[in-house]
Amino acid sequence: MPSPLENQVRAALDAVKDPATAKGLVASGRVAGLVVRADGKVGFVIETGVGAADEPLRKAAEDAAARVPGVTAVTAVLTADATTGARTVPATGPAAKPATLPQPAQPPASAVTRPARAIVAVASAKGGVGKSTVAVNLAIAAARSGLRVGLLDADVFGPSLPTMLGTVGQRPEVKNKRMQPVMAHGLATMSIGYLVDPDQAVVWRGPMVMSAVNQLISDTDWGDLDILFIDTPPGTGEVQLTLVQKLPLDGAVIVSTPQEVALADVRRGVGMFRKTQVPVLGVIENMAWFEQPDGSRAYIFGQGGAERTAAEQKVPFLGALPILSALREGGDTGVPAATGTSSAAEAFRLLASAINEALAAAPNKAAPKIVFE
Ligand code: ADP
Numbered sequence: 001m002p003s004p005l006e007n008q009v010r011a012a013l014d015a016v017k018d019p020a021t022a023k024g025l026v027a028s029g030r031v032a033g034l035v036v037r038a039d040g041k042v043g044f045v046i047e048t049g050v051g052a053a054d055e056p057l058r059k060a061a062e063d064a065a066a067r068v069p070g071v072t073a074v075t076a077v078l079t080a081d082a083t084t085g086a087r088t089v090p091a092t093g094p095a096a097k098p099a100t101l102p103q104p105a106q107p108p109a110s111a112v113t114r115p116a117r118a119i120v121a122v123a124s125a126k127g128g129v130g131k132s133t134v135a136v137n138l139a140i141a142a143a144r145s146g147l148r149v150g151l152l153d154a155d156v157f158g159p160s161l162p163t164m165l166g167t168v169g170q171r172p173e174v175k176n177k178r179m180q181p182v183m184a185h186g187l188a189t190m191s192i193g194y195l196v197d198p199d200q201a202v203v204w205r206g207p208m209v210m211s212a213v214n215q216l217i218s219d220t221d222w223g224d225l226d227i228l229f230i231d232t233p234p235g236t237g238e239v240q241l242t243l244v245q246k247l248p249l250d251g252a253v254i255v256s257t258p259q260e261v262a263l264a265d266v267r268r269g270v271g272m273f274r275k276t277q278v279p280v281l282g283v284i285e286n287m288a289w290f291e292q293p294d295g296s297r298a299y300i301f302g303q304g305g306a307e308r309t310a311a312e313q314k315v316p317f318l319g320a321l322p323i324l325s326a327l328r329e330g331g332d333t334g335v336p337a338a339t340g341t342s343s344a345a346e347a348f349r350l351l352a353s354a355i356n357e358a359l360a361a362a363p364n365k366a367a368p369k370i371v372f373e
Pocket of ligand 1 (some may be wrong): 126321322
């Protein structure tokens, strides 16, 4: 049952006329993925065949929804219907900026263009296991080995890369109608967090997520990258499945913690990538142990489970990372541990090298071997 607020928002959107059919936006089927949360946050997609030319319509719809009493924020995104391939940028609500993002000179084909010789997803079946920490540090380790590396924060539900990279508040420059990545620690980075208020991002649903992630990849001038790491949203639901199906991935790395319950998640994660024919390059076990003051290891969450699960699922085990205060501090201060010379930096160097080997062995021949020095 839709809530009374949702009904009111629907009515307000339907009062906005679709210029193409002269019917209301809802009646004409132009509104998709409407989310109306109890706290008054609203998100929806307006399907368009004409791209940015529909920007006034998007704005009118956003304003109409914002005027409904009880609505606190509105995020409306223009997205192409499958037949036209035209796309536009994620449009954002009042607190978000910039209001307009660049349009590509030519509307890109519906498939995402390849921004790098190899594209690797860093994924986890649930949040809080250190996926973003691993993605950031792996990318830095790869860059330190001499590769040109990009890092895309596609975790629209909780974009944390700007905090971890020390780039909070930065906005991508626009040159020749393309967004320039924000450079940090030798990485070309892009995050939904640079473009929208993260509080608004949480109301996004499948079609909006895909549209926004496509845009972040296609409308960014990545330059000539050897490898692009993508920090994907945690979970194995519909949104994640669509993302991994549509992104041109050469492989995926699954991050897990050692508990039994987490291992069931690993199985689900491997299953999701298998379904979409994306090679699983391997599993990384994070927070594997805690080193006690006397040097002994405390296996707080159990021992060796991720390795056993990887073996059971016939995917490589890439390695384990301990609980290290350097990793948490690096994430909080915007100077990731992999930039330094600690044992964590060395661990990530080894992991990046293991990923290189796994990529070279992956069945997708489109990804040439990446040589880590
Ligand atoms: P996710 O992306 O899976 O949600 P994060 O990378 O944001 O997880 O990590 C969650 C928290 O745990 C962060 O505060 C991060 O600094 C911390 N963390 C992650 N891995 C480790 C580790 N190996 N040792 C210590 N802290 C860690």
